[in-house]
Amino acid sequence: MSKTILLTGATGFLGSHLLEMLVKEGNDVIILKRSFSDISRIKHLLGDVKYYDIDKVELKKPFEENNIDVVIHTATSYGRKNEKISEIVETNLMFPLKLLELCTFFNTDTFFNTDTFFNTDTILPKNLNYYVISKKQFIEYGKRMCEEYGLKFVNMKLEHMYGPKDDTTKFIPFIIEKMLKNEKKIDLTKGEQKRDFIYIEDVANAYAAILSRINGFDKKFYDIEVGIGDSVRIKDLVMLMKNLCNSDIMLNFGAIPYRKNEIMNSNTNPEFLRTLGWSPKFSLDEGLRKTISYYQKHLVKDDEQ
Secondary structure (H helix, E strand, O other), X not given: OOXXXXXXXXXXXXXXXXXXXXXXXXXXXXXXXXXXXXOOOOHHHHHHOEEEEOOOOOOOHHHHHOOOOEEEEOOOOOOOOOOOHHHHHHHHHHXXXXXXXXXXXXXXXXXXXXXXXXOOOOOOOHHHHHHHHHHHHHHHHHHHHHHXXXXXXXXXXXXXEEOOOOOOOOHHHHHHHHHHOOOOXXXXXXXXXXXXXEEHHHHHHHHHHHHHHHHHOOOOEEEEEEOOOOOEEHHHHHHHHHHHHOOOOEEEEOOOOOOOOOOOEEOOOOHHHHHOOOOOOOOHHXXXXXXXXXXXXXXXXXXXX
């Protein structure tokens, strides 16, 4: 059964893939963006959705004009672009809080929050610390508000997503780009830390699995881990990418020290998702092949421009 879904962060990596899935599944999708947002990832979908430029209209307008069943919130600020602390807090705490308040006022049934494995008790680089604090605070507000107002709050705790259309400052596309450009070497840590890598389509399908069963959810707050359930050493990941890129690049493992309190093993228990009939469709090898193929075409286009 199709739903009316409000999606934030639709122009981003995760949001663009979720939008593709939501439209394909036949939902009525409303997206929030800014008038100056880069729409390159979703340009082909704009004719299939309704959108509001939130720098030009009040946030309540989409709720007033549409009977919204579900909000999926993916917009986030990691603080990687030298944002002020107040800007990080505005994006990660105040903005979704305003959305939650509107959900309660307009009787929206479900709110999806997009969380991350970073949201653990660990010491991170300063910018990510502010990110983590703001995200943790929002979840606490969400827990209280869902109990008070009867709203379902689904907290999607994502492991390491990767795939086409990602920002090339992220680890996997950053490494792929260097390999495809035949650079001489990459300086890396020892690479012994392990991560749970999940292909972006599998993440989108996890949201779809929950949406299809959400009416049967009897609790108000759900904390759902989204990952493969198996972790891989960074070193093994990079060597696999080198092989798939057919690259001669020198991998300088150990040239960069680990961060203070580096998370040495991060993975998930996706058992809840499996009870909904979800399972990952893409192995690491398959997912990386699809990702590398995308960046090969993307780099060729960039070089031709």
